[in-house]
Amino acid sequence: MIQLYNVTKKYGGESAAVKDMTLQIGKGEFVYITGASGAGKTTLLRMLYAAERPTKGQILVDRKNISRIRSRQIPFLRRKVGVVFQDFKLLQSRTVFENVAFALEAQGKKRYEVSKKVYQALKEVGLEHRLQRKPLELSGGEQQRIAIARALVVDPLILLADEPSGNLDQEVTFEIMALFQQANARGTTVLLATHDHSLNQRFPRRVLTLDQGKLIGDQRPLQG
Amino acid sequence: MISGHYRVELSICGCLRLKLLETKLVELEAPAVLDKIRYFIMRALRNMRQWPLLCAASILTMAVALATVATFFLVVVNTEQLALRWTKEIQVIAYLQKAPDQQSLAGLTKKLKDIPEVETVQYVSQADAMKRFKKHLGEDASLLEGVNADLLPASFELGLQAQYRNQAGIASVIEQLENYLDVDDLRYGQQWLEKFNKFAQSLRFIGILLGGFLLFAALFIVSNTIKLTLYARRDELEIMALVGATMRFIQIPFMLEGAIQGVLGGVLSLAFLAISFVFILSPSLNSFWLTPTDFNLQFLSMNQQIIMVFSGVVLGVLGSLSSLRRFVRF
Incomplete structure (x- = not known):
């Protein structure tokens, strides 16, 4: 589903944020990306949804080479890739319903389809009773669940999460993790960048470790 | 469209549906x-x-x-x-040395009218000039009492056709005027026009x-x-x-x-x-x-x-x- 070949990303004249990285992630995998701040986790994710282009190397997503993707094609890549952020990135001026519906409307989905899917997505994250609230009226955990509903409502092939639990306490983090696992169980490939090792201990999965832009570890959990 | 009885329903999430009462749920689809x-x-x-x-x-x-x-x-x-x-007000005023007599006036007026640039010709006799002056003075007109009516010169006021209301037009009119009239003074606001x-x-x-x-x-x-x-x-x-x-x-x-x-x-x-x-x-x-x-x-x-x-x-x-x-x- 995701392949990187010798990918390097440099910002201006600085040292590379990602250095000569080669890796492959299969369809339906659940992968943690760990490493200290500045290890290149965010840059790696940003390249996967074409917010950045690699300086060198090739990136394939769903068998399409996106390293030199045309601007016009980016929206269509992003429809296959749901993204969740540490700071949620919700529209504060819109209701919970509108925030989730936004992702479908942006793809030109029909109205009745939008209503139905948004309701289902919110039901899955347990927020169907908060439809008409504004994000700021809700707790951090609830806001992140809305962001996840927004990412999942479009049935993405890949779900990217950049420190999704960075602002949340542990109990809420585990609730969020359960949502990612549900999505993964339905076939969505999940990449989760985090420096919280407790997540892997509790939910063991493949772990990619980055350090100063380099891939220094690729561990899979022992079977059984 | 499927025929039959429909009921319009508002579903939980606000979407409009037409419900076929018998069995099927048909959703109302507006053109994309x-x-x-x-x-x-x-x-x-x-x-x-x-x-x-x-x-x-x-x-x-x-x-x-x-x-x-x-x-x-x-x-x-x-x-x-x-x-x-x-520019509409632009006209050439020819003040005459001597007022023409009644016989020659008609002929003169016609000649002036025949100048191609000229649109209107208005003769202002000495008496008319005095009348105008009095009117202009208004309440102070009494100042003119006892003054001879022939004090002011008679004049021709020539209005020009629109396309000649410029320096060249005026120059041409003046040249022709001098052939016909014994002119004492000409006023045409040349400086002003420039x-x-x-x-x-x-x-x-x-x-x-x-x-x-x-x-x-x-x-x-x-x-x-x-x-x-x-x-x-x-x-x-x-x-x-x-x-x-x-x-x-x-x-x-x-x-x-x-x-x-x-x-x-x-x-x-x-x-x-x-x-x-x-x-x-x-x-x-x-x-x-x-x-x-x-x-x-x-x-x-x-x-x-x-x-x-x-x-x-x-x-x-x-x-x-x-x-x-x-x-x-x-």
């Missing part, structure tokens, strides 16, 4: 294009409602900018109209220069205001791009919003302009000492008013588009 247009219009209106202050700032800036340019336009147009009026021509030229030049400058300033201010309003909404733009909206999908509601604001700004600017016309422009131009009393100041014609509202729309749409490119990058 209409659905999209509806969505874009709703989105634009909702955005305006969600950001009333930003919206008001854009409309107000556009209105002020348009009204400023239009006020300037009105000043230039009216001054030019006034100038045109003045000055006027220069004035009209510089007015046009300054008009184009200042007008262009104002237009540029207006464009700059409006696009900056729109840029600021979009800056406040950059999160929204970023998120739209993140969830896979195409550039066009992001642009259209903003363009529509710009267009709606442009219409409102244009209409508001007309209101500003009308106020400034009634209270500032027309009193000041009318108090100008050279303005004839029967001169009607011009407001914008219906077409010009439509153009003004339309410029508001263009300003709004282009302003939104050019600013959007700065915030939405793929």
